[in-house]
Amino acid sequence: MSERASPLIVGAGPAGIRAAQALVAAGLKPTVVDEAPRCGGQIYRQPLVDDGRDARARYGSEAMKAERLHRDFAALEGRIDYRPQALLWNLRDGIADIMHDGAHQRVAYDGLILATGATDRVLPLPGWTLPGVFTLGAAQIALKAQACAIGTSVVFAGSGPLLYLVAWQYLKAGVQVAAVLDAAPLSAKFNLWHALPLAPAIVLRGLRMATELRLAGTPLHFGVTDVHMEGEARVERVAFGLGGRAHSIACDGVGYGLNLRSETQLADLAGCTFRFDPRDRAHLPVREASGRSSVRSVYLAGDGARIAGADAAEAAGERAALALLEDRGLPYDAARAAGLERMLRRIDRLRDVLEAAFPYPAHWADEIADSTPLCRCEEISAGEARQTIKDFALVELNRLKAVSRIGMGRCQGRVCGAAAAELLAGETGRDIATVGRLRAQPPIKPIPFALAASDHTNEEQHDEAH
Numbered sequence: 001m002s003e004r005a006s007p008l009i010v011g012a013g014p015a016g017i018r019a020a021q022a023l024v025a026a027g028l029k030p031t032v033v034d035e036a037p038r039c040g041g042q043i044y045r046q047p048l049v050d051d052g053r054d055a056r057a058r059y060g061s062e063a064m065k066a067e068r069l070h071r072d073f074a075a076l077e078g079r080i081d082y083r084p085q086a087l088l089w090n091l092r093d094g095i096a097d098i099m100h101d102g103a104h105q106r107v108a109y110d111g112l113i114l115a116t117g118a119t120d121r122v123l124p125l126p127g128w129t130l131p132g133v134f135t136l137g138a139a140q141i142a143l144k145a146q147a148c149a150i151g152t153s154v155v156f157a158g159s160g161p162l163l164y165l166v167a168w169q170y171l172k173a174g175v176q177v178a179a180v181l182d183a184a185p186l187s188a189k190f191n192l193w194h195a196l197p198l199a200p201a202i203v204l205r206g207l208r209m210a211t212e213l214r215l216a217g218t219p220l221h222f223g224v225t226d227v228h229m230e231g232e233a234r235v236e237r238v239a240f241g242l243g244g245r246a247h248s249i250a251c252d253g254v255g256y257g258l259n260l261r262s263e264t265q266l267a268d269l270a271g272c273t274f275r276f277d278p279r280d281r282a283h284l285p286v287r288e289a290s291g292r293s294s295v296r297s298v299y300l301a302g303d304g305a306r307i308a309g310a311d312a313a314e315a316a317g318e319r320a321a322l323a324l325l326e327d328r329g330l331p332y333d334a335a336r337a338a339g340l341e342r343m344l345r346r347i348d349r350l351r352d353v354l355e356a357a358f359p360y361p362a363h364w365a366d367e368i369a370d371s372t373p374l375c376r377c378e379e380i381s382a383g384e385a386r387q388t389i390k391d392f393a394l395v396e397l398n399r400l401k402a403v404s405r406i407g408m409g410r411c412q413g414r415v416c417g418a419a420a421a422e423l424l425a426g427e428t429g430r431d432i433a434t435v436g437r438l439r440a441q442p443p444i445k446p447i448p449f450a451l452a453a454s455d456h457t458n459e460e461q462h463d464e465a466h
Contacts, residue, residue: 006031006081007324008096008109010088010266013041014310015115015302015317017073022321024079026330031081031107033088033098039073041117042137043310046070051147058144060169061205065310090442091269097442104451111297111324114266115317116304121261122158123364123419124372124382127229128256136166136257149175151253155238157181157227160259160358161206167218167255168209177218178251181240183258183361185223191356198350221247226367229254258360260307261418267305268440270298276433279355280307281362282418283437289341291320292327299323312347315340362432365422374423375416377409382423389427397421397436410446413438 007023009016012034023030038046044059044066055063076082083100090097091112098105120135127133134142134150136158142148143166153176156167163182171177195203214220226241230248239248267285268274273294274283287293287300299320302313319340325332368374370383388394388404397420400406406420407413413420417438425432 005094005108005110007111007113008033008107009113009115010034011041011115011117011302011304012036012039012073012082012084013115013117013302013313014043014069015117015304015313015320016041016113017069018314018317019113019115019301019321020076020080021072022318023324024076026321026325026332028325028330029079029081030113031083031109033083033086033096033100033107035085035087037085039084040066040070041310041313042140044069045141045144047145047147053147060172062310069314087445087447088266089444089447091266099447099451102448102451111299111328112270113291113299113301113317113320113324114270114304115302115313115320116263116266117313118260118262118303118307119414120257121259121418122257122415123361123422124368124374124416125228125256125364126369126372127231127235129373129376130229130231130235131233132231132235132252133229133254133256136160136162136255137260139253139255140166140169143169143173149173149253150255151251152176153178153251154253154255155179155181155249155251156255157183157224157238157240158257158259159183159361160257161354162257162259163358164206164209164213167213170255171213171216171218177213177216179219179221179238179249180213181224181227181238182220182222182358183224183227183364184357184359188357188359189222191353195350195353195357198346198353202350219249225364227364228369258364259358260303261414262307263304263414265412265414265440265444267293267298267300269442269444271295272298272300274437277306278433279352281360281432289319289344290323290337291316292323297324297327308344308347308351312344312351315343315347319344362422365419365426368419368423374419375404375406375409377411377416378405380404380406385420385423386427389424394424395428395430395435397424397438400424401438407438412441412444 007030009032040046055067059066086100088098096107120137139150155178167180224240229235230237237250272285275286277284291299293300301316301320322332322337368382372382374382394400424435
């Protein structure tokens, strides 16, 4: 009898690390594929080279968690097949297509844990393509991984807990934070009191960050509208509306984002069933509390399945691994699994409260000027998208993609897809849940033509041999 294929874990962030650790403890040797050069994911990202900063300077109050995760993953060396800087770009029939070290690799797997994480969710704003304008995640990467700032005087705009976290991190790094522009009204922040019994440390840490920003002289504006970036060769100011009046703040850098969006392309290619999630305003793969998806032997963990944060990702990664062990008929700790599910339910209640405190500004989609670039890859403006929707009586997102090419460029809709869905819903007067989602297609991210050609040749040779 041939040896059974190894489990495959996609992602080496908090979820992927804990999943790998649980599988190794059970005697398995999983393959771990990650696009980053070092483990940690976005939240615990490591620098490419030592820049002299210690963990406290890089991760703040999360330093102990970051160091523990990095240490635990390092302890797995030799007991996992770790492939950093590797892009898994296709899944089919228990086979993963991977680009690693510039070459194509085809890996068979038995059991797939998707811990793909999340990326920034944005709406196009006038001037958002100017040099000096970054997403919040990109601004954070520059600080953590490269020890550099996106400007000397930076405005942070949008919504979500990440808005204040990144602004505070820049403040602590010695950068002038010119302002924090929050799309949510101040009244929404009173919802945070409901989070105190669930996670007092998190709430108090958030209040401390806001207080320190205030004490440093950073204006915090709530309920801002009509945000747009202005400048010539680089962003020079951010204009916005507040209380019915126009305002402007000078800056040379902008960090912008509207919370996070799950990376679900691989779950789509794996055949998972999707369902609209009102809290995340997105179609997400269906999963059980155990992490099991609708597809046998495919498990979902972390922010790639639903936005819940790093602590939840750790718990979900371990829980998914325990489900895989159970499904293989291997011993697993049932009591531990139940405890992890209780933890995840508590964190999920916290996320509901945070969503009420940092609501998504759906009305911003109606304010997008026609001249604003919507799809940067294909150079399609919001006005062109609106005209296409009208001319072809479009009501579904993939039809809009087919007619306009929105989502067909390099990003494959990861940047513009959510915004296009909001615009389509607004133009047709439909609920965002009804306009559909962009279907994933391989490759989920760009690969060299030579790699695609070699893959096609391999397929033909395989067919001839059989």
